[in-house]
Amino acid sequence: MAADVLELTENRLRSALGEPGARAAVTFVGTDRIEVLRFDDPAAGVVRYATLGMSAAAMTDPLAAVADAERGPRAELVLSVRAGFAATDQVLRPLAVLAASPQVEGLVITPGASLDTGEPLWPGAPFTAVLVAEPGGLVPDLELDAPRDPVRFYPLLPMTPTEAAWKRVHGAGALHDRWLTAATDLRDPLRRSVPLG
Known part of the structure; x- marks a missing residue:
């Protein structure tokens, strides 16, 4: 049952x-409800936003001959940003839109993928897209x-629009290398685009 999966998923988020x-x-028309939970980590000076609802059903390839609601990858999304520097609580709806994209667009989200919201993640944000990173750490x-x-x-x-465009050409690994070389603070809600020349 989807409710069982969501209860277990929320328990895992709480434990972590x-x-x-x-x-x-x-709630979007034709989709299940997506929740976004906010977790404050004052010791780290970070706020984390986690989706809850995306994992209720398995992500399925829209080209698959038979859609299987049980088998297939399941995921939730987690965004971590430095607290107190921007109106990041406004990210709730864009995050929910991204979490609904497997249901709405038939996307199968994997590490290295780019997800574009088409608008700033929060008012005044320099970012309109995100890069999906490897799971299992946090x-x-x-x-x-x-x-x-x-x-x-x-x-x-x-990702800034410039970084997202550069990533499309050069790949996620190359963008990660640029971020690493520049000692980029990827949790900084006000950061500029990394030098890509």
Whole structure:
């Protein structure tokens, strides 16, 4: 049952990130409800936003001959930003839109993928897209009973339009290398684009 998966998923988020300080629900026509939970980490000076609802159904390739609601990858999205520098709580709806994209557009989200919101992630944000990073670090995978795939929690790395365009040409690995070389603080909600010349 999808409700069972969501309960287990929320428990995993709580065990990894603590108690959510706030939550909001967004519903889009023709999709299940997506919640976004906010977790504050004052010690690290970071606020984290995690989706809840995307993992209720497996992501399926729209070209697949038969859609299987049980088998296939499951995921939630996690965005971490430095607290207190921007109105990042306005990211709730864009995050919910991204989390609904497997249902709406038939996307199968994987590490290295770019997800574009078409608008700033929050008012005044220099980012309109995110890069999907490798799961398993911040929130461990949640194993489910067979035949279900585990739920993976994908960190999202905000990208400026320039970075997103450069990544499309050169790939996620090359962009990661540029960020690393420039010692980029990917949690800085006000950061500029990394030098890409």
